[in-house]
Amino acid sequence: MIIISACLAGEKCRYDGKSCPNEKVVEFISRHKVILICPECLGGLPNLRSPSEIKGDKVISKEGFDRTEEFRKGALKALEIAQKNECRLAILKSKSPSCGIGKIYDGSFSGTLTCGNGITAQMFLDHGIEVIDENMFKSFQIPEE
Numbered sequence: 029m030i031i032i033s034a035c036l037a038g039e040k041c042r043y044d045g046k047s048c049p050n051e052k053v054v055e056f057i058s059r060h061k062v063i064l065i066c067p068e069c070l071g072g073l074p075n076l077r078s079p080s081e082i083k084g085d086k087v088i089s090k091e092g093f094d095r096t097e098e099f100r101k102g103a104l105k106a107l108e109i110a111q112k113n114e115c116r117l118a119i120l121k122s123k124s125p126s127c128g129i130g131k132i133y134d135g136s137f138s139g140t141l142t143c144g145n146g147i148t149a150q151m152f153l154d155h156g157i158e159v160i161d162e163n164m165f166k167s168f169q170i171p172e173e
Contacts, residue, residue: 030054031115036120039065043068050165063110067099067105069102081133110157125172127146
């Protein structure tokens with residue numbers, strides 16, 4: 029089973045109340061059984077919320093509020109869903125403080141990227157779930173179920 033960031037499928041769950049559907053991911057979803065998640069919503073954050081970025085070991089909103097607990101709670105719930113459904117692969121939203129893999133925003137809210145992983149992406153990796161983002165998905169070979 030594959031777990032996918034819900035915003036990539038067109039669900040309006042991003043911090044700005046929008047989605048960011050990825051055509052290739054949406055087409056893949058139309059042909060396969062997948063599980064859609066939004067770790068930030070699972071952690072109790074509303075669909076319309078202030079943007080957050082990782083700064084050090086904390087997730088901080090643009091206004092300076094510590095959202096680490098909500099992000100960790102959402103990551104734990106996402107991991108529970110992934111493990112319950114024996115997910116071996118996650119396709120997650122790039123650069124996100126939850127889902128980013130390899131590169132995330134640096135916590136300055138300036139659009140600057142730094143090396144690192146989002147909270148959920150790292151938790152998935154730590155528990156043996158392969159993680160790619162929508163950009164990697166373009167050239168990724170999905171293993172047969």
